[in-house]
Amino acid sequence: MSWIDIGALDDIPVRGARVVKAEVGCIALFRTDEAEVYATTNTCAHKGGPLSEGIVHGRRVTCPLHNWVWSLETGEAQGADEGRIATYPVRIEAGRILIDGDAVGKRSAA
Numbered sequence: 611m612s613w614i615d616i617g618a619l620d621d622i623p624v625r626g627a628r629v630v631k632a633e634v635g636c637i638a639l640f641r642t643d644e645a646e647v648y649a650t651t652n653t654c655a656h657k658g659g660p661l662s663e664g665i666v667h668g669r670r671v672t673c674p675l676h677n678w679v680w681s682l683e684t685g686e687a688q689g690a691d692e693g694r695i696a697t698y699p700v701r702i703e704a705g706r707i708l709i710d711g712d713a714v715g716k717r718s719a720a
């Protein structure tokens with residue numbers, strides 16, 4: 611893995627999200643707790659809703675369009691919903707968020 615610095619942890623409020631652009635498309639970063647961040651595609655697998663505008667609860671996000679619930683850990687749909695969204699490895703180091711550059715391609719813009 612080649613880790614890329616994509617911003618400060620404190621730029622994302624707890625239970626908030628932020629979007630970064632990468633070769634694979636828009637990536638949503640979700641801060642689920644004080645020191646916990648997950649990265650997934652920003653595009654809902656149902657009908658393309660912007661997941662970063664959804665509601666973060668626990669380690670899940672509810673899509674703002676039709677309320678499907680996705681696991682931020684595995685990308686799998688929860689409950690009766692079906693499908694999977696892409697997830698990407700992230701880690702936090704010294705207050706910075708690092709994402710696996712090999713998984714997302716080179717970031718083009720913040």
Ligand code: FES
Pocket residue numbers: 654655656657658659673674675676677678
């Ligand atoms: S587009 Fe996300 S639930 Fe329909």
